[in-house]
Amino acid sequence: MNYTIHQLQIFLKVVQTRSVTKASEELFMTQPAVSIQLRNLQDQFEIPLTEVIGRQLYVTDFGKEVAKIAERVIQELENINYKTQAFQGILTGKLSISSASTGKYVIPYFLSGFLDEHKGIDIVLDVTNKSRVIESLKNNEIDFALVSVVPERLEVEEELLIENKLYLMGNTPARNEGKPLIYREEGSATRMAMEHYFESREGKQRKRMELTSNEAVKQAVIAGIGHSIMPLIGMRHELMSKEIHILPMMDLPIITKWRLIWLKGKRLSPVSQAFLDYIRSNKQHILDHNFSWYLKY
Template identity: 55%
Template sequence: MHYTLHQLVVYLKVIQKKSITKAAEELHLTQPAVSIQVKKLQEQFDIPLIEVIGRKIHVTEFGQEIGLICQKIVNQMAEIKDKTIAYKGILTGKIKISVVSTGKYVIPFFLTRFSKLYPGIDFTIDVTNKSKVIESLEKNNTDFALVSTIPEKMSINKIELMTNKLFLTRKFNARENSINFNTSDLEKVSLIYREQGSATRQAMERYISSNHIKTKKSIELVSNEAVKQAVIAGLGYSIMPLIGMKNELLNNDIEIVSIPNLPIETQWNLIYLKDKQLSPSSLAYLKFIKENKDAIIHNHFDWYRNF
């Protein structure tokens, strides 16, 4: 067999996009050039890689297997490039981090100084709910994940960053000097939840279940920011992470309600698969986090200790 790396790259892009046209656009090639490379690769095999049915590309089972191998080869070529540059003392590359939605208040502070030290390294930050973050990690579609709950049945390494605290909150009320609730009081108010799959939602449901609270009325919203705005508007009460409420607490938009068994405390962790072959840029980032996390927490999250 005499296929080339260029043929593998082109074929991989075609099966990812399921389109000659889209693959050509991304690779900055003409459509005939892409078709020729795929045809030359196909000539190396007796089994079809792709089938065109009604002008649509369908990847065969064999073609999918070859695609997985192509991806490994392309990744290894990128790793060779990274290692070569690293030995020259210049770090470049890409690091992808999947972040649970409330983690967006944390992760930027753990990137800023590193980005200045290594301007050749680019970051892709995917902010979503816990379920999708874990799915991305399982499929090896991300280098690192920032989570407050460690996934079960996954072989991972972790670096503990800082404590995550969740409090019961409501709209600020200047007429009440002391805000003390019993758990039974939660049965009399509207509660605002995050969407299914959110770690904050799961923590709130566990609290309500373990304290045998019969909820009155609930509202479900799809982001922490939406929940926060609903609380500020007076739509109800919610258990929310402290990390995302700094300005609202200081501006008296939101207040914390004292209630038994709160706050809930978990830990922010930067996690990654144990078997993952980390690039030089990812290894440099891990080293940076281990050496600088305490200083970052002190410089940017000292206010956190007051609650």
Template identity: 55%
Template sequence: MNYTLHQLQVFLKVAELKSITKASEALHLSQPAVSIQLKNLQEQFEIPLIEVIGRQVYVTEFGREIAEASQKIVEQVHAINFKTMSYRDQLVGHLNISIVSTGKYVMPYFLSGFVNKHEGVELNMDVTNKLKVLDSLEQNHVDFALVSTIPSTFNVNKIELMPNSLFWIGNCDKVFKNKTNNLTALKKLPFIFREHGSATRHAMEAYMKSNDIKNTKRLELTSNEAVKQAVIAGLGFSMMPIIGIRKELSDQDLQIIPMKGTPITTTWNLVWLKSKRLSPVAEAFVKYISNSKTELINQHFSWYQDFLADKN
């Protein structure tokens, strides 16, 4: 037997995703490269690891046993690497963060410098809806969460990162003249909502209630990207964080509808439970964010600051 760690890692990804195409995308390899690694591994076993029927990949019973053993080998190699880095006084361990879906436009810029500096840190970032983010935080499944509003029932520490500003948006098929007339027009338009529990939905419904907007035509979608595409397609109008539609505004696929009382601005907060005992990696990340956030915002979000200043 002369299989390599790389061959085992490729096989594990194929076994996990049941697809050579998806495995190649996840591993940032070409499909031929993945197929060659699989072939080289398979040649060392008389019993098939996988079967390809049509375009579907099936892992054999023997393949599942090899995958289980391979996973243990890969984990042991990671453990060895971690121990080596630890002896070199390098920061090693896992950093677990759960973020709301619109946070994907923000959080990566606050993570990349830290993760690239510390090769021994493995990042797990879960992008999901707000209810699941808060549940992960409450159940102590993550070190940190990124949210724009914090329930009063949560006892947390926080670092304020940057503003989260919401505007009414639509595609560019309709002309909106002025803020007063726009409110009248808005009352007659079909709306697209995020799912229940979303902070954006809560802000949108609060605005509608305070301005006596009662509209029964509604479509509910579970992601910011889905709402964005639905608005572009002309299915309705919505309220969205401006940070997620920079390109669409530039391309004139979307427009901001000027309305009194907008933008509605909250703050992106990095939060963690006060009762949580932070790992050395988590403590180092808190220190990094505290010391670097102003520089990171100026570096990556100057356009955003300029845009808000112009709209305000």
């Protein structure tokens, strides 16, 4: 057997993404390069690791077992690096955070200084929808989750970061009643807040348009397709350039809180505790330095 660590890393990424194309994008490699390494790994085994049916790639049962072993091998290699740095007096380890999609406008500013101070820490940041964030937290797959609404029936502890302000927005200063409302997908906290707001004032409406990301909603609003209740925090440049306007509506903004949450009773790793301590000590400075425009609204 002459397979390499690099080949195992590539194979594991293919298994995780179920796609050579997606794996190549995440690994910053060309698709042919990923295919070649995948084929070279396969040549080491008489049993197929993957199979393609139609245009869909499937991982065989044998491939799944190899992937599990590959994941453990790669984790142990990372542990060697962490141990080496720890013996040099450097705080090391991995910090994993899952964030609701709009949280991408918040969490990087709370991570930047911390990572500058601790060069031995690796960060895994998964930006996804609220349902997936809560699932990852529930399964104890992550250290922290960044959410704007505390999940029900799940005991957690929290650290508040910043207000989440939701306004109705359009591409003109006044609401055009003839244009539809644009909603986020099911499971989105913004979707739930928007539904509650309009149903309590204008009654239940047919949802003519539903988009699966805040960015997609933003672009639809800019294009004049309709109006949407959206988080202010991702709209700085669009508001300054007047591509988007806040529409005057009663009882807006809707205000929730962006918060870092973790399972109650969870024993935090040294890296996780250090990050929490950093946030508590530097929160006000981070807000003043990075969010002064936002705090004025």
